[in-house]
Amino acid sequence: MDRWLFSDTKGSLEATASYALEQHTGMRLLFEDMVFQMRRAAPPAAGAPASPTGAEPRFDSTASRLLQTAAEDLVPLRTEQEHHASGQVIGPESLSLLLSMANRDALGRFDAAGARESVAQLKDLGLLDGRRLTPEGKKFVQPLRGLQAQFTVSAVGPDGSTGMDAWLGAGAALVAAGPAASALQTTVIPSGSCELLSIDAAALPVFLAKWLPLVPAWTVGQYPLRLAGDLFERRLNEGSAVEPPEGLGEAEARMWAQPWVGWNVEHVHSGRRLGWVTAGQAGPFLATADPGNGDVVLEPEPVSAVWDTLVNFILAAAQGAFSPR
Template sequence: MDSLNSIAPREPRLDEFASARIGAKLEDLSRVSQAQPYHSNGPVLDTRTVQLFESIADSGAVGRFQRGGKKYEIAELSASGYTNEKGQLTSSGKAFATPWREFEFGLSIAAQREEMNTGMQIWAGGGLAILAAGPSPFAAETMGIAPNQLALDLVTVAQLPMAIASWCSIGPAWTTHGDLRSLQQKQFYARLASAAEPAPADADGAWLRMWHQPWTAWNIRRSGSQSGHSWLNAGSAGHYRVGTKAGDITLEPEPSAVVWDTLVRFIHQAVTAPEQAVDGMGQ
């Protein structure tokens, strides 16, 4: 018998809860997101270095009287190829700084996972976007970023949604509705800070499934505006839109495809109306 035929095909691992809930064999999708973590191609720079880089985008060089107090930052920029040793932008530095010179809109992402607070700042202009990212909550150990450091990348505006989706781990998931849809703010933030926080006494199976997954709360905002969207990433239980009602935190299950579509639309509106506020749910 052919050795290949003698090996029984391995069936994918099932998501037991979702399969029972929906009444069909559903594959465990958690490994899909784990296989596509955020990856930065740019240098990791001190936050002060990134700020200096932005400040010289128009002038093209660190001011003569600034150099003495900016030796560390200039050394980092020079080592990365963006400036020479005197703090003057190289051709690579000038090309990279295009979104700062031709700024059209900015976005900011903030995320919290237990005690970890991180984020990403984005400047877009001239068809390009600069990403200054702290460690992704889903790939912090692989990014090698220390406190007060940022991974700097340049992408096209068309690549923005995928880059953000990867950093925020927007992957496929079987998101199910539960009986509960809200929490007191105190309890929500306590659970966000620690997985040891007890679940509500009246939590049903779907809610408990979500409760015992890793929690990461994140939001995206348009710079200079309150427009934006907020979600809770609950691992294999999927995404939940975060809102407020009567002083409580509402959690509405939202399929990953809807999260993705919302993100794409949000960025598209920023591109097509750079001077206008982007519609969304300001939380």
């Protein structure tokens, strides 16, 4: 068990994490990163609508009816966990040049002469000093030099597609991420460029969860929804205006009306892949293609289960549990 105690002028906050002894090495940094991201919620704005029961939270009326129990409105939590770009913006040629320095500390004279614009951008970002990597630049390529796992992530929805690459190793992760799936209309990242970050290895699942997005939701429904492959593709790319199949129950109709983002995470060296559809407030659905007829089966899963699967997938890949393809 690990315990953290924080104190400020408004009071104290204690956080506790517990795990089996054999999990401590792999999980402690992840829990620590989660705990250190906690913030006090901002006070309600003046004139904001009061909760219907005073001190009690507002409720999600549709989810409450479907679950047959009082279900809190999770929209404020979803807003708190949105991804906001915080890394350095880098162009594709500059990223390729940086990746080429995985096994060298300095560019050759001809390499630098043939990539003047990329060299200039890496200098502006503080990653190069002349033709040599700065201490910050070495920090960024550290995961490439002790590479344990590489992942590609892709996401698609009505607003378009996006993706990211992540390299994990030596206790750190290098992330090159396009616009978050939920921010394609408001992104500050120019087309073709990406957000470049160096983060702690244990923070990679948290970054992925926010970027995808994997946010709190009330998952309702017990039975998978089977869709013809072409209908699934149209719904994913064109949105809820696509005519739904007949016979949907209330839970499935709620899910159909939400904004969809289809996403997958692939371990590059083994080819293993996980795929889901996040249907807004209806939560995530495991997406499985039927090789026999091309149908896609969408099975509702609690967000907590998806989170556990994602963390275990990344941890297993980092530990070399997957055979190369």
